Amino acid sequence: MTKSEVKLLGAWPSPFVMRARIALNIKSVSYEFLEETFQPKSQLLLDSNPVYKKVPVLINQDKPICESLIIVQYVDDVWSSGPSILPSEPYDRAIARFWATYLDDKWYPTLRSVRGAKGEDERKKLIKEVGEGLTLLEDALNKISRGKDFFGGDQIGYLDIAFGCFLGWLRVTESLTGVKLLDQVKTPCLAKWAERFCAHGAVKDVMPQTEKLVEFAKMLMAKMAASTPN
Amino acid sequence: MIREDVKLFNFHASPFGQRVIWALKLKGVDYECIEEDIFNKSNLLLELNPVHKKVPVLVHRNKPIAESLVILEYIDETWKQYPLMPQNPYQRAHARFWANFAEQKLLVAARIARLSSGEEQGKAVNEAREAMEKIEEEIKGKKFFGGDKIGYLDIVIGWISYWIPVWEEVGSMKILDPLKFPAINAWITNFLSHPTINDTLPQRDKMVVYYHSRRKEVSPS
Numbered sequence: 001m002t003k004s005e006v007k008l009l010g011a012w013p014s015p016f017v018m019r020a021r022i023a024l025n026i027k028s029v030s031y032e033f034l035e036e037t038f039q040p041k042s043q044l045l046l047d048s049n050p051v052y053k054k055v056p057v058l059i060n061q062d063k064p065i066c067e068s069l070i071i072v073q074y075v076d077d078v079w080s081s082g083p084s085i086l087p088s089e090p091y092d093r094a095i096a097r098f099w100a101t102y103l104d105d106k107w108y109p110t111l112r113s114v115r116g117a118k119g120e121d122e123r124k125k126l127i128k129e130v131g132e133g134l135t136l137l138e139d140a141l142n143k144i145s146r147g148k149d150f151f152g153g154d155q156i157g158y159l160d161i162a163f164g165c166f167l168g169w170l171r172v173t174e175s176l177t178g179v180k181l182l183d184q185v186k187t188p189c190l191a192k193w194a195e196r197f198c199a200h201g202a203v204k205d206v207m208p209q210t211e212k213l214v215e216f217a218k219m220l221m222a223k224m225a226a227s228t229p230n
Numbered sequence: 231m232i233r234e235d236v237k238l239f240n241f242h243a244s245p246f247g248q249r250v251i252w253a254l255k256l257k258g259v260d261y262e263c264i265e266e267d268i269f270n271k272s273n274l275l276l277e278l279n280p281v282h283k284k285v286p287v288l289v290h291r292n293k294p295i296a297e298s299l300v301i302l303e304y305i306d307e308t309w310k311q312y313p314l315m316p317q318n319p320y321q322r323a324h325a326r327f328w329a330n331f332a333e334q335k336l337l338v339a340a341r342i343a344r345l346s347s348g349e350e351q352g353k354a355v356n357e358a359r360e361a362m363e364k365i366e367e368e369i370k371g372k373k374f375f376g377g378d379k380i381g382y383l384d385i386v387i388g389w390i391s392y393w394i395p396v397w398e399e400v401g402s403m404k405i406l407d408p409l410k411f412p413a414i415n416a417w418i419t420n421f422l423s424h425p426t427i428n429d430t431l432p433q434r435d436k437m438v439v440y441y442h443s444r445r446k447e448v449s450p451s
Contacts (some may be wrong), residue, residue: 051331051364060320063320065320065323065327066327067326067327067330070323070326070327070330073321073322073323073326074319074322074323075322077319077322078319084358089295090307090308091290091295091304093303093304093307094295094300094301094303095295096293096298097297097299097300097303098296098297101299101300102281135357136281230413
């Protein structure tokens with residue numbers, strides 16, 4: 001496939017965009033990465049994702065595919081000769097999809113809302129919920145990995161991608177709140193898994209540096225504070 | 231009917247559980263249905279779905295699976311007859327996209343509309359209608375979302391055919407105006423006239439009672 005046939009419209013701070021990039025990397029797909037401008041949103045974004053107007057959007061032979069987990073499954077389906085992203089057994093696939101849904105519907109929204117929490121009590125409550133979620137995920141990792149390095153076994157798979165993309169923003173939250181959430185004591189297996197994930201060949205070049213993300217988060221928070229009436 | 235060890239933990243009025251029933255029935259998979267009392271959940275359910283403590287939960291060969299959309303894909307991958315997902319990867323992505331959209335934009339708004347009143351309800355009804363407009367465009371010119379046959383997306387969105395009218399009654403509001411959404415209404419007629427879809431629908435009067443009680447909990451007036 002020629003490089004220009006596969007395009008990914010994205011943004012460097014987005015964990016969702018990262019998912020698509022990791023999937024393409026696993027399959028060794030050459031693609032053109034288009035950094036979205038946002039202010040204003042590019043015509044390409046508006047045309048290729050009219051429903052949500054969000055990144056990532058994968059464009060393969062002029063056909064757009066939206067929503068990060070849908071893109072990951074699509075990449076797995078299309079480039080089927082490469083290493084598998086989803087597990088092969090239906091039950092294992094169901095478990096991976098279950099936890100990915102939990103991450104997107106419950107865990108990450110809670111993590112995000114920590115930054116915008118109104119007051120110390122609310123922040124503490126949300127941090128506690130994030131921690132409880134990590135305990136569930138620690139347990140899930142133990143069960144699913146069966147002693148191997150990743151949720152996907154010897155190689156990173158669907159759930160590694162779905163969860164690992166949030167590590168940058170998790171570290172940002174730890175940095176901004178001063179609370180360690182993923183550590184050797186509370187979540188030893190996840191802590192080790194996180195290191196291995198970030199060092200993985202398909203991940204390391206697309207995982208943004210935490211310092212850059214912290215700067216970006218502070219800039220976003222300043223913008224929000226400026227636009228909120230007193 | 232295929233004999234397998236399949237159990238479904240469900241609640242009669244659940245639109246999520248109904249999806250699982252439709253999928254199993256279309257594939258001719260035999261299953262045991264265990265009715266949960268939503269107001270008094272069994273310890274077994276809490277063990278099978280400790281994360282969300284909700285129905286539906288499918289248990290196959292003693293292994294539990296929760297979340298209706300996850301269950302649907304599991305069913306389709308396990309029992310190959312009457313395929314629900316499209317074969318083509320792009321069509322599959324397309325079906326999943328619209329399933330997700332209907333879940334996030336239509337279902338959430340419709341639920342708020344059935345529980346709320348006044349300005350809050352008005353806002354939710356508008357959001358639900360906006361979502362319906364996009365779904366109307368998707369179904370135009372097709373008998374089913376899946377083409378000639380009922381497929382994954384029909385089953386995912388199918389709740390609107392039977393649950394929306396009940397929610398409209400309970401909430402005294404209107405989302406699915408037949409004049410505004412002729413294609414969706416045509417699809418509903420086709421969908422509900424399929425015997426497998428129709429034969430498994432829960433009793434309407436019981437559903438109305440249940441949804442009224444939910445509304446009263448939230449706004450006791």
